Amino acid sequence: MIFRSFTLYLALAGVIGAALLVARIRQTPPPPAPVAPPARSPFAYSVAASGIVEAVRENVKIGCVRPGLVRTVYVEVGSVVKKGDPLMLLDDREARSRLETARMQLRSLQAALETEKILVADARDTYERTARLERDKVASVDEYRRKDFLLKTAMARAAKMEADIELSTAQVRGAETELEVLTVRAPRDGTILQVNIREGEYANTSGSAGSSNDALMMLGSTVRLQVRADVDEQNAPLVRPHQRAVAYLKGTTDNPIPLDFVRIEPYIVPKRSLTGDNSERVDTRVLEIVLAFDRPEAFPIYVGQQVDVFIERPDPKEAPSATPPGEPRRQIVIPAWQASHAPPAQPTTNAPAAAR
Numbered sequence: 001m002i003f004r005s006f007t008l009y010l011a012l013a014g015v016i017g018a019a020l021l022v023a024r025i026r027q028t029p030p031p032p033a034p035v036a037p038p039a040r041s042p043f044a045y046s047v048a049a050s051g052i053v054e055a056v057r058e059n060v061k062i063g064c065v066r067p068g069l070v071r072t073v074y075v076e077v078g079s080v081v082k083k084g085d086p087l088m089l090l091d092d093r094e095a096r097s098r099l100e101t102a103r104m105q106l107r108s109l110q111a112a113l114e115t116e117k118i119l120v121a122d123a124r125d126t127y128e129r130t131a132r133l134e135r136d137k138v139a140s141v142d143e144y145r146r147k148d149f150l151l152k153t154a155m156a157r158a159a160k161m162e163a164d165i166e167l168s169t170a171q172v173r174g175a176e177t178e179l180e181v182l183t184v185r186a187p188r189d190g191t192i193l194q195v196n197i198r199e200g201e202y203a204n205t206s207g208s209a210g211s212s213n214d215a216l217m218m219l220g221s222t223v224r225l226q227v228r229a230d231v232d233e234q235n236a237p238l239v240r241p242h243q244r245a246v247a248y249l250k251g252t253t254d255n256p257i258p259l260d261f262v263r264i265e266p267y268i269v270p271k272r273s274l275t276g277d278n279s280e281r282v283d284t285r286v287l288e289i290v291l292a293f294d295r296p297e298a299f300p301i302y303v304g305q306q307v308d309v310f311i312e313r314p315d316p317k318e319a320p321s322a323t324p325p326g327e328p329r330r331q332i333v334i335p336a337w338q339a340s341h342a343p344p345a346q347p348t349t350n351a352p353a354a355a356r
Contacts, residue, residue: 041310047239049232050308052306055193057221063205066205073198079191087185096179106172119154120155126151194218197217226290243261244311264287
């Protein structure tokens with residue numbers, strides 16, 4: 001009897017322990033506290049967007065006109081350049097050889113032209129003396145004509161030589177241009193943000209090491225920056241030009257950055273700038289808004305950094321009506337052909353009983 005009671009109590013204890021264990025396993029742990037509180041909008045009504053910091057007038061991806069081996073890189077990351085300053089030099093030995101050959105050919109033609117001018121002068125002198133003798137009936141008409149033909153032949157050879165010199169001059173200018181394009185120069189003032197090419201590497205016109213994703217160099221102005229904010233296309237109608245806006249660095253809730261409205265890109269594009277959030281949708285289209293700001297002195301900020309952007313929007317209760325006051329409301333006119341194909345009207349369910 002005692003053994004049976006002990007077995008019963010032991011079974012009850014096992015059932016209770018199993019129930020407590022199942023309840024403990026099913027218990028949902030509390031969510032962990034965020035590392036930093038999310039950024040909050042300082043406006044009563046706003047549109048949130050994710051943005052990326054860019055240089056003013058956008059970043060310039062430096063490329064080269066001709067592919068070739070990089071001989072010299074004149075700049076490094078952080079170098080401040082002016083428009084026209086050399087950035088890098090491709091191997092120019094072959095181009096210099098062609099230019100020197102073209103110049104030598106030009107000099108040879110110029111020397112030959114001097115010879116032709118002397119021959120023309122000699123032929124003209126002979127022609128003029130023969131003409132005087134022919135007028136005095138000393139020289140025959142046949143001899144006079146032969147001297148005339150010799151003068152015209154010498155003048156034609158001189159004219160051809162002048163044309164060859166013009167052609168050779170154009171070839172020299174072309175060789176000089178081929179040599180000049182091998183020196184990649186800055187298209188505008190700015191700061192070198194990236195250098196993805198080194199001396200001895202092969203530069204392609206499509207990018208560094210043949211990759212179209214990496215530019216040879218990146219140039220931008222970092223004195224004044226701008227933010228390219230991506231607004232979801234569903235929130236695009238809520239955005240108005242020249243509204244106040246503020247940005248926060250990712251992971252911070254302090255140090256707001258006031259933004260100045262620049263423009264709204266009028267074309268909605270697929271989303272390209274990803275934040276890395278697990279709940280982020282990548283199959284959306286966004287409206288790009290460009291906002292500018294001066295580089296803050298209190299904290300560092302870098303080109304390519306992601307920010308949270310909040311753009312003020314009007315109070316929805318004070319939204320203007322579609323019809324201005326004092327104007328009659330427009331009626332929608334349905335064409336006859338469309339009205340003839342319209343589905344028949346369904347009977348209403350709240351008709352009076354007498355009508356039914």
